[in-house]
Amino acid sequence: MSCPTFNVEELLDIKQNEIQNINTTSFIEQTNIPEKFINAVLDDSGTSKLIQEFCEEKSKYTTMVLIGDFGRGKSYSACASMIHRSSTGLSAGKYISCKYEVCPIIRTSRNFKSSVQEFDVLKGYYTIPYLVLDEIGQGDDAQIEKVFDANVLSARYDNGKHTVITTNMDMNELCDFLGGSLKSRFKETAIPVYFGGIDKRGAISDK
Numbered sequence: 516m517s518c519p520t521f522n523v524e525e526l527l528d529i530k531q532n533e534i535q536n537i538n539t540t541s542f543i544e545q546t547n548i549p550e551k552f553i554n555a556v557l558d559d560s561g562t563s564k565l566i567q568e569f570c571e572e573k574s575k576y577t578t579m580v581l582i583g584d585f586g587r588g589k590s591y592s593a594c595a596s597m598i599h600r601s602s603t604g605l606s607a608g609k610y611i612s613c614k615y616e617v618c619p620i621i622r623t624s625r626n627f628k629s630s631v632q633e634f635d636v637l638k639g640y641y642t643i644p645y646l647v648l649d650e651i652g653q654g655d656d657a658q659i660e661k662v663f664d665a666n667v668l669s670a671r672y673d674n675g676k677h678t679v680i681t682t683n684m685d686m687n688e689l690c691d692f693l694g695g696s697l698k699s700r701f702k703e704t705a706i707p708v709y710f711g712g713i714d715k716r717g718a719i720s721d722k
Contacts (some may be wrong), residue, residue: 551596583710608645614653
């Protein structure tokens with residue numbers, strides 16, 4: 516039985532693909548970026564340029580709030596900012612979803628059998644160089660999420676760390692949700708960026 520033959524270029528392509536897959540997996544594990552956003556990029560629009568300036572730490576602000584309705588590209592842009600930071604040699608940081616991660620993590624940490632307590636979870640997000648808090652206000656327990664968000668954002672303010680927030684709330688609603696102390700701090704350190712246009716996920720067909 517004859518053995519299959521490969522030319523050098525094919526072998527190199529196979530090896531390169533293997534390396535790329537390993538690097539992609541490692542990046543996802545380190546950053547917690549959802550796999551669907553792993554190829555997210557900032558384009559040449561004015562909004563993306565503003566985000567790029569922020570994520571490169573060339574802005575006077577340390578908090579950026581991406582505001583808009585569902586499907587406007589907020590989460591995509593937030594993750595693209597992490598990838599862009601990595602490409603410039605800065606730490607990509609961490610991503611966490613307030614919709615489907617924060618509340619379950621905190622509830623688990625409150626179990627007396629848990630090896631990681633609630634303070635340990637919170638402290639883990641206090642000093643990360645760059646953090647994306649995605650979909651604030653979408654958690655399944657508003658009180659649990661509010662405690663997490665407010666504590667993390669307050670600590671990051673004190674430590675001067677850069678944070679990207681995405682939300683469907685406007686700034687007033689967001690500040691009401693997080694509490695008065697954050698409203699005062701946001702006046703000093705936060706810049707809102709508004710996402711309009713149509714739902715990029717497309718309309719649901721009736722057919």
